[in-house]
Amino acid sequence: MQPFRFVHAADLHIDSPFRGLHDVDKRVGERLRESTFEAFRNLIDLCIDEQVDFLVIAGDIYDGADRSVRAQLRFRDGMRRLSEAGIAAYIVHGNHDPLDGWLSAITWPEGVHVFGPEPEWKTVELNGEPLAAIQGVSFPTREVRENLVARFETPEVNSPFTIGLLHCNVGGNTDHDNYAPCTLDDLKLTALDYWALGHVHTRQTLRRQNPAVVYPGNIQGRHPNEAGQRGCLMVDVSGEGLINTRFQALDVVRWEPAEVDISDIGTLDRLEDAIQQKLDDLGVKAEGRDVVCSLSLVGRGPLHTELVRQGAVIDLLTELRATASESPWVWVERVYDRTRPELDLDSRSEADDFLGATLRRVDEVLDDQESMQELASVVGEVFTGRKNGLPAPTDDQIRAWTAEARWQLAELLEPEE
């Protein structure tokens, strides 16, 4: 077979609104509003620069079923550029942009194929010979509860390589709506070579070969839980049919968490310096992209007393935002104060007073298996109870909460001056 190269992208969410941040900072809000458009442009540039043979997009091209006209026109423009470069595109729709959503009458340029609600095969050819065959299916409506993999057919077509293009939730990923649920086994049982999936926004290779099962993740992070690099996969298929995938970043604004430890910091101005240093590092790491940072202050130290004062964290946040530079900027979205007072719990637990006795009692519980089991059953009930039906917390979780409760007790019983 002929070796070839294609790009696998998904979850473009073009024209995501980023509503909350617009109210906070107009400049940041506008930049974010443009970010999904720019990441999409980067995707098209990449396909053209690398002269790939074709592009597959596994759903959620638009953010809303009522796709904005602007998003549709910009998407069409991208498809046009691809078409002019002689690169074909194969597209399915997902739960964010199902077929029954509002759609302008758009004429797709030559070489663009949008799959409908029934699976069908399309063959990609190069120099008059089949390169690969692609089967895809689009979400007819938002809430697809059916396992769509069952509808994919064994290839009848004479093709050396086959690709399944689908928006779905493999293995009941609870971070995402359980639309088009299926299992990894369902996908393994098909006679396809590569499952180009969409829906899960964090990049994941569920299987490398026979078949490869891959989520490329979304192309632009949209909130703190979509931190780090975002992009697509460049897939090379060798003459022997071996698959090699390479991640390519496409995002233009990056979401990053950061932590600053107050343990060795004595004054507020030194804290500000330490934070600034951390933000500079994030800027360097983002290689020219803008960064939205969620900052956590952690550790134990004298500054805790200052930080818990009313309005202190807000003041700090305002100050940090005021010093933000021109693009590329690092903008602090939120400051979480997770600091602790400078209490030495070990020596404190030796004291002959109420707090000392309380801390010793907690230590006894932590050391005693029977007490821990009792605690686990009481706490576990909150999770596994009839209304919640969640899995019981692990022993490690319970130990961590107990340690946390020990700190909270210490703070309550020994308020600082």
Ligand SMILES: [Mn+2]
């Ligand atoms: Mn999505």
